[in-house]
Amino acid sequence: MPYTSYAALSRDDVLAIKAYLFSQPPVREPNTPNTLAFPFNQRWTLPLWKLMFFRKARMPAANTASVEVRRGAYLVTALGHCGECHTPRNAGYGLENARALSGETMQGWLAGNITPDPQTGVGRWTDAQLADYLSTGHAPGRSSASGPMAEVVENSLQYLSAADIHAVVAYLRSVAPVQTNRRAAVELAPKGARNSSSLLPARGTDVRGNLGTKLFAADCAGCHSWNGSGRQSPYASLTGSSAVNDIRGRNVVQVILHGTRIRVDAESAAMPGFADRYSDMEIVAISRFVLEHFGGKHGTVSVDQVRRQRGG
Numbered sequence: 001m002p003y004t005s006y007a008a009l010s011r012d013d014v015l016a017i018k019a020y021l022f023s024q025p026p027v028r029e030p031n032t033p034n035t036l037a038f039p040f041n042q043r044w045t046l047p048l049w050k051l052m053f054f055r056k057a058r059m060p061a062a063n064t065a066s067v068e069v070r071r072g073a074y075l076v077t078a079l080g081h082c083g084e085c086h087t088p089r090n091a092g093y094g095l096e097n098a099r100a101l102s103g104e105t106m107q108g109w110l111a112g113n114i115t116p117d118p119q120t121g122v123g124r125w126t127d128a129q130l131a132d133y134l135s136t137g138h139a140p141g142r143s144s145a146s147g148p149m150a151e152v153v154e155n156s157l158q159y160l161s162a163a164d165i166h167a168v169v170a171y172l173r174s175v176a177p178v179q180t181n182r183r184a185a186v187e188l189a190p191k192g193a194r195n196s197s198s199l200l201p202a203r204g205t206d207v208r209g210n211l212g213t214k215l216f217a218a219d220c221a222g223c224h225s226w227n228g229s230g231r232q233s234p235y236a237s238l239t240g241s242s243a244v245n246d247i248r249g250r251n252v253v254q255v256i257l258h259g260t261r262i263r264v265d266a267e268s269a270a271m272p273g274f275a276d277r278y279s280d281m282e283i284v285a286i287s288r289f290v291l292e293h294f295g296g297k298h299g300t301v302s303v304d305q306v307r308r309q310r311g312g
Helices: 011-022 043-053 067-079 127-136 147-155 162-174 211-219 250-258 280-295 303-310
Strands: 104-106 109-111 260-264 267-271
Touching: 067 162, 109 147, 109 250, 127 147, 127 162, 147 250, 147 260, 211 280, 250 260, 250 280, 250 303, 280 303
Parallel strands: none
Antiparallel strands: 104 109, 260 267
16 A cells, blocks of 8 residues: 555545545445555564654645646656655665666565666656557557556556656656666667567577477467567567567566466456466476566576575
């Protein structure tokens, strides 16, 4: 429950949310028992945590930015609480605001760097690509939303007005760029994908001897294509994606294990999970192939990593 971000909401917006919730028909449903793991189940520590990390204050009006940027800041910081996933956390699980929006791993998924850094953030995305990604979950030539971000697009962002989407883009352009691991810089035309067609891999690709390549040929190429263009849906495109350029392959492993789905307007896209079909070693092999072929990266995915992500 991101109350730390909601504290910045205006009084009028809080009352509007309350009015909407109270307008819904009542449903009798027992509360789910608390299942928080240690140390988060130690509720007596909350006053100490709040003293160190929580600031109860509405978002101040800024006079130095345009109306559009101020609107975008409010949507991203308070209503959208984007930093709750995209901002790194310190040892006490407080937000490291000096590196705001530069990316963090949450529940096994990598919430990427969305600062305007040109190498490791979204600095080289066009405004149209950012707007498309926010409103549809897919940016042509770039990434497709998966996992929790797909849920955000499906349940929330797709319903924003075009003006609000543009305000979010304007604000993201205005924040301080933060450079993270340059080894994860996105390669838009990696050699493997560039030398392949949609139907056939690049000449010399070891489809039979290499385990990862063989698994991709059997189960993935039909949807994703050998050149990463995505044959059945644009959401299946891989080239230009930050996921296949992350040398740790966190989101690649997550999607292979658990699958993903998204529905925007009347269009749906889904990928099944292969947790019950692939062994940990097989997921390592196919993940490393995907990172090499579509990102030009030598992945560091390991059996231990897959085992941890498999267990959630």
